[in-house]
Amino acid sequence: MPKGSPELTASRKEEIVNACEKLYQTMSFKEITIKEIGAVTSFTRTSIYNYFQTKEEIFLALMQREYEEWSAEMFALAEENSAMSAADFADAIAHSLEKHEQLLKLLAMNHYDMEEHSRPERLTEFKLAYSASLDAVRACIRKFFPDTDCESFIFVFFPFMFGVYPYSVATEKQLEAMREAKMNFKMHSIYEMIYSCVIQLLGGK
Structure with missing residues (x-):
């Protein structure tokens, strides 16, 4: 987990979950990947692994x-x-x-x-x-x-x-x-x- 305030960590996690939720409205579970989720967040795909290890x-x-x-x-x-x-x-x-x-x-x-x-x-x-x-x-x-x-x-x-x-x-x-x-x-x-x-x-x- 990267160093940062609890507020920043919570905000990043929320953004990732929101991105996943948005994709799930039009894509199946199998179709959605970490790459797809990263494409609709404000930070890099690799940064997601600091918060979640798997989709x-x-x-x-x-x-x-x-x-x-x-x-x-x-x-x-x-x-x-x-x-x-x-x-x-x-x-x-x-x-x-x-x-x-x-x-x-x-x-x-x-x-x-x-x-x-x-x-x-x-x-x-x-x-x-x-x-x-x-x-x-x-x-x-x-x-x-x-x-x-x-x-x-x-x-x-x-x-x-x-x-x-x-x-x-x-x-x-x-x-x-x-x-x-x-x-x-x-x-x-x-x-x-x-x-x-x-x-x-x-x-x-």
Whole structure:
């Protein structure tokens, strides 16, 4: 790590992650390289290695930021409401994750590669953010639905999140293949899938 103020280090990391995020909107995980990321930053490609050793570490930092932002929203939900019905909570969490489509995309497509090719210290930073998201949802469930088995909710809901993106977003190539295969299948929005799952886990209370 180069010498510099913590503010400069944080700013450089943020710029790299932002560049990765921008590329991920139009390119696939496999297509994006350190060279591609460096081309849209204000400093040289080799400088990136002072902050991240692999592109997987950059993507992991991007997913970490997504988890941190979502956790903050969930903690705020618990703090700002004295009570919520199952329908209101399902609506709130569904709208929240709808805004974090990128998190669901990363979970569905590249999570294993990112963790496998990141240094332990980077992985630990990510796990702290992931742990906070678990705690944020726990805070909501324990406050609004004290009769619900909180850990059972977590055990089902978080693995469910891994499958939301591919069931709600499809390319034209995938849609055409489904039509050719005469599949009886309807795509659902992120909101619809999250809302339905939460309502069922809460027993429609």
